[in-house]
Amino acid sequence: MIYFDNSATTKPYKEVLDTFVTVNEQFYANPASIHEAGTDANILLDRARNQIAQIFHTDERCVIFTAGGTESNNLAIFGISKANTHKGKHILTTDIEHASVLEAYKSLEKEGFEVEYLHVDNSGVISLEELKAKIRKDTVLVSMMHVNNEIGSIQPIEEAAQIIHANSRATFHVDAVQSFGKLPIHFNGDNGPDIITISGHKIHALKGTGIIVFRQKMNINPLILGGGQEFGIRSGTVAVPQAVALAKAARIAIENLNAAKVRYRNWHKGLIQFLSKFGDLIHILSTNSGVGHIVSFSVKDLKGEILINALQDRGIIVSTSSACSSKQKKTSHVVTALNVDPKYKNGVIRLSFGAFNTDEEIERFKTEFTYVMKELKGVNL
């Protein structure tokens, strides 16, 4: 089986699983306990936190372990907007965010916040002019994904940060769930984000793990109240094995970043060339300016599920544009935002690569896809 659905989730690295098991077996004490076993668990937790802090050149107290990208995004959005109502209630995001951002914004809108959305062009990128026009003195939060999970478009984070910081006191939250380990992402003073959110299971760590990282200490309302763990920002006994495993996966991701970027870029380029041979039967959604590990396209007048099943029968696993929208059987909000011709709207397919994919698998895809297109569409390449 060839697995090309790494943007939905990844297979954990063996080293990460080994770390998880070892820490569970040997350091299962509560890191908040004052006995020696607790202290030992806490040392491991501190080390994991320190490793993440070093990756982002930030203070250890600015790294909070959570239960995933969704929780990290919710914490950033509710936590910052509610802690800053004295500065304003205007918040900004984009049309193509993940549901964990969009639903949080919708909920805040019902509570009386003024929400505005930035639109994207046909390649899924925001307009800096529109950002300039919409940012205000009373904007308290801007949330923007670095890489889109459905089409792989990359937002101009640095330029957006400059505009946001020059024109408002807003906190700039970047959802880096799909970019961490694939593209560099850092805090860079006023030229970068103030908050970065990450998910473990997209980088070969465990599901149900995530991180929120702050550029500097800031006022944030916690989502989860209790014993005051994680500097009072995220209560609950900290899952030390998960945190240590996630720090390991994050270090591997950073070590491999440059090589991964080149590998994915080459595959992306080769596949776009290959798909272009089918002419107007195929509409490519992920452009060359997007990230390398996501290739998204649509076959004219063909349902996505039909293509997915046909490829699955031939041992290849791909998905529709996102795991969330595939179950809901409706055109995704991202595809809608791109103004795609209706003929191509129902057949969006996403291939997303991870650390375990190989050159041979990409070649196999080309062979099997050619076969499937002959069967379903009668095309002879």
Ligand SMILES: Cc1ncc(COP(=O)(O)O)c(C=O)c1O
């Ligand atoms: C861009 C983006 N943000 C957030 C999330 C949510 O992360 P998690 O599945 O860890 O809750 C996802 C997951 O697909 C995502 O792609």
